[in-house]
Amino acid sequence: MDIFAQAYQWVNLKYLLEGLWVTVEVSVISILFSFIIGAIFGLLRYMKIKYLSMIVGFIVDIIRNLPLLLIIFFTYFGLPNVIGVRFNTLWATIIAMTVFESAMLAEIIRSGIMAVDSGQMEAARSNGLTYWQTMYHIILPQAVKKMIPPIVSQFISLVKDTSLATIIVLPELMFHAQVIYGQNTNFMIPMFLALAVLYFIVCYLLSVLAKFLDRRLSKA
Amino acid sequence: MSMIEFNNVEKYYGKFHALKNINLKIDQGEVVTIIGPSGSGKSTLLRCINGLETVTSGQLLINGYDLADKKTDMNKTRKNVGMVFQHFNLYANKTVMQNITLGPQVVLKQSKAQSEEEAHKLLELVGLNEKANSFPDQLSGGQQQRIAIARSLAMKPKALLFDEPTSALDPEMIGDVLNVMKTVAEQGMTMVVVTHEMGFAQEVGDRIVFMADGSILEDHSDVAGFFKQPNDERARVFLSKVIKHM
Secondary structure (H helix, E strand, O other), X not given: XXXXXXXXXXXXXXXXXXXHHHHHHHHHXXXXXXXXXXXXXXXXXXXXXXXXXXXXXXXXXXXXXXXHHHHHHXXXXXXXXXXXXXXXXXXHHHHHHHHHHHHHHHHHHHHHHHOOOHHHHHHHHHOOOOXXXXXXXXHHHHHHHHHHHHHHHHHHHHHHHHHHHHHHOOOOHHHHHHHHHHHOHHHHHHXXXXXXXXXXHHHHHHHHHHHHHHHHHHHO | OOOEEEEEEEEEEOOEEEEEEEEEEEOOOOXXXXXXXXXXXXXXXXXXXXXXXXXXXXXXXXXXXXXXXXXXXXXXXXXXXXXXXXXXXXXXXXXXXXXXXXXXXXXXXXXXXXXXXXXXXXXXXXXXXXHOOOOHHHOOHHHHHHHHHHHHHHOOOOEEEEEOOOOOOOHHHHHHHHHHHHHHXXXXXXXXXXXXXXXXXXXXXXXXEEEEOOEEEEEEOOHHXXXXXXXXXXXXXHHHHHHXXX
């Protein structure tokens, strides 16, 4: 037990929390960006606009089938060679996460819209509403409700996947834990335990938030 | 001028010939029932009238506007032609009241108060005033279909299309829906009804159209006469099969 007391001394905990802050920072910014881009891409693909929807679908399918780690390597090591701009580890990670998660979210959003019964669109159109009036009043409100659970799952994966950025030495939670037990391997198990607890708290809060949103929407 | 007029209309789905040389004129105030075996093109014909399907060739005039003409404003035309669906298609995220008032508010720019006042009258008509604040999934199929009729009427359409409005209902619900349709017909609404309810066709219909394989084979103003003595062999076979089950 002495090991745990030593491992969890304030200086270590503080260092872990600093890492957690970076993890949360990367997650929140990536979630915001990828939600906006994912919504636009999902809608564009859904709308079946000649060529444009095909191109968007093609891009989304490619990105979805690449490992996230490859995209992180590309934005950090690859981009400087391609466009001559070097991002720091934080922004390289945010860009990579945003690219990857946008593609995942685009598919969730598209399939959420498609899951709304086509009779709803037909009824609204024959009721005199235009396409966009129908989307706004009927289709999207129903689709959003269907989308919330898979979107939250995706955001939870996103938070956990930020740990991949350890490899490009982003000073996030996982990396800071490694630094601590790198200095004293006896701290390994206490650190794993601390990681489990901290990731759990962040991800669990996300799902609580989702339940709250879901209930609010059900009432509306 | 007829309210709805098909002139040599053809409709293809890829290679499938869904509507063959359709010629049909429907006047204001007429109640036309369309019967025929499934897959005969009845629903397709109906869906063309409010633009849910486009015709491949020929002319389809609604109030004199050609739906095949790209210059025709489809949204404007739809305002005048309501549709009631087999599966009701009430807006799942809206209450009964919101289902009825959405079109009037968004499309006709009516005030909330005015649209709700008229909605209450329509709910009275379909006998469901106490359900104004229910959601569609809290209603039976028959109730949902009566709300769907009220929703269509709220737009004050010139014509109302019914696509097998009672086919998805439990038998004991059918009577209520048919009674509402009868009331609407008596108020002079132009109605085109695709149905398997031969009793309704005989009692309420001014005219009966029999379709098979995408063609109109019979078109009679003498509805009772048609049921007694159809000219076409396929109509005779169809009727003998349907009537046996009644």
